[in-house]
Amino acid sequence: MNNSIKDSELILNPDGSIYHLQLRPEEIADLIFTVGDPDRVEMLSKYFDRIEFKKAHREFVTHTGYIGTKRMSVISTGIGTDNIDIVLNELDALANIDFDTKTIKTDFQQLKIIRIGTSGSLHRSIPVDTFVASAAGLGLDSLMHYYQIDKKNKPDIGVELPILPYFFEADQNLLNKFSGMHSGITATCPGFYAPQGRSLRLKAKDAQILDKLRSVKINEMAVTNFEMETAGIYGLAHLMGHKALSLNAILANREAGTFSKNPQATVDLLIQNTLEKLTSQ
Numbered sequence: 683m684n685n686s687i688k689d690s691e692l693i694l695n696p697d698g699s700i701y702h703l704q705l706r707p708e709e710i711a712d713l714i715f716t717v718g719d720p721d722r723v724e725m726l727s728k729y730f731d732r733i734e735f736k737k738a739h740r741e742f743v744t745h746t747g748y749i750g751t752k753r754m755s756v757i758s759t760g761i762g763t764d765n766i767d768i769v770l771n772e773l774d775a776l777a778n779i780d781f782d783t784k785t786i787k788t789d790f791q792q793l794k795i796i797r798i799g800t801s802g803s804l805h806r807s808i809p810v811d812t813f814v815a816s817a818a819g820l821g822l823d824s825l826m827h828y829y830q831i832d833k834k835n836k837p838d839i840g841v842e843l844p845i846l847p848y849f850f851e852a853d854q855n856l857l858n859k860f861s862g863m864h865s866g867i868t869a870t871c872p873g874f875y876a877p878q879g880r881s882l883r884l885k886a887k888d889a890q891i892l893d894k895l896r897s898v899k900i901n902e903m904a905v906t907n908f909e910m911e912t913a914g915i916y917g918l919a920h921l922m923g924h925k926a927l928s929l930n931a932i933l934a935n936r937e938a939g940t941f942s943k944n945p946q947a948t949v950d951l952l953i954q955n956t957l958e959k960l961t962s963q
Contacts, residue, residue: 712777794856804896868913
């Protein structure tokens with residue numbers, strides 16, 4: 683019986699790399715940082731003791747290197763869970779599919795996937811230039827509805843939103859390493875403007891979405907912030923058996939109407955704090 687994956691499903695480039703990321707299996711580490719902005723890859727890899735490998739294709743920039751003896755990769759995803767679908771599926775394929783035979787490996791390789799991103803806070807008590815470790819992700823996008831997920835991951839949150847949300851939690855061991863940060867549920871939206879309650883020339887259909895999200899509680903956790911990738915990362919990582927955590931630099935406070943005066947410095951500090959916690963043990 684031929685269990686190989688069809689060429690149209692697992693697309694490889696002529697050099698043996700996977701289609702979008704243009705990476706080969708040996709070019710990624712088990713510890714992977716994801717960032718949205720391609721320019722942010724170098725903000726993180728400048729702290730590597732040495733860089734082993736660099737690749738750039740479309741919005742996907744990858745650097746793999748070392749801090750001490752710990753090997754790690756950082757990859758830019760671009761914005762949104764549509765890109766997360768590509769990045770996580772292709773990273774999992776790099777780790778767990780034999781590209782020569784196009785069959786699933788018998789020995790599972792578990793990845794640690796850490797998102798370092800930017801976000802907006804829903805509460806005055808979480809001001810700009812602070813950090814949030816996402817204990818869970820509440821997906822207000824459609825990505826995980828295309829996968830087979832359990833009923834428990836489609837909670838009744840008690841408010842009416844434009845889409846039925848989905849819900850996945852962070853890896854608890856990774857989350858525990860960042861116990862000093864604000865923590866709660868991160869809502870993941872399919873856009874930056876109306877989906878996050880912003881109105882410029884166009885008015886948002888649901889003008890009360892921020893108030894609705896502030897009222898949501900799941901497993902005694904409140905919604906603390908929102909962005910555009912976390913819930914998709916958590917959902918796919920959960921289904922694939924990987925460990926995931928999202929760390930958020932708060933650049934906007936939506937209740938106070940404020941924005942960071944130096945967002946670059948805030949992101950850089952989050953990167954330094956993250957690397958210190960994950961490489962010091």
